Amino acid sequence: MSRRDTVIYALIGLSVWLNGAISFRLGGRLLFEHGPLVAAASALGVAVAVCLTLRATMAWRKAPASQSLAIAVVMALPGLFGEAVRQLVFTWATGLQPQTQPVFVAAIFFGNAVLLTYALWRVRGAKAA
Secondary structure, three states: OOHHHHHHHHHHHHHHHHHHHHHHHHHHHHHHOOOHHHHHHHHHHHHHHHHHHHHHHHHHHOOOHHHHHHHHHHHHHHHHHHHHHHHHHOHHHHOOOHHHHHHHHHHHHHHHHHHHHHHHHHHHHHHHO
16 A cells, blocks of 8 residues: 555545544434434444445545455544544534433444454455455
8 A cells, every 4th residue: 555545545534534523522412322222223224334435435435355454544544543532522513411421432442443353354254455
């Protein structure tokens, strides 16, 4: 992966995080304060969205599946750092009640864990082929 590709993937990851941050700010209470089923559905939606974004971005850049894990890490890091800063410095920015913050953070962690698992699965599939 070239330096240019790394920057492109990181910027895409940052834009995904910013889009999510704005969406969760506007609709976070609806998604995370209406019970565990709605929160689980939200987490699943995040996971599917980031996996589809990885797949679409790699297809757009014509990246081989063997690079999926590295690309997923590059895409996830800006959002992970951004979310850590937001949670530490701008806790009000989510618009959630303090007792709901752990559910929100769990959904973010779940989405990233599924993304990395999906990327690993793609790498292993590429090696088997």
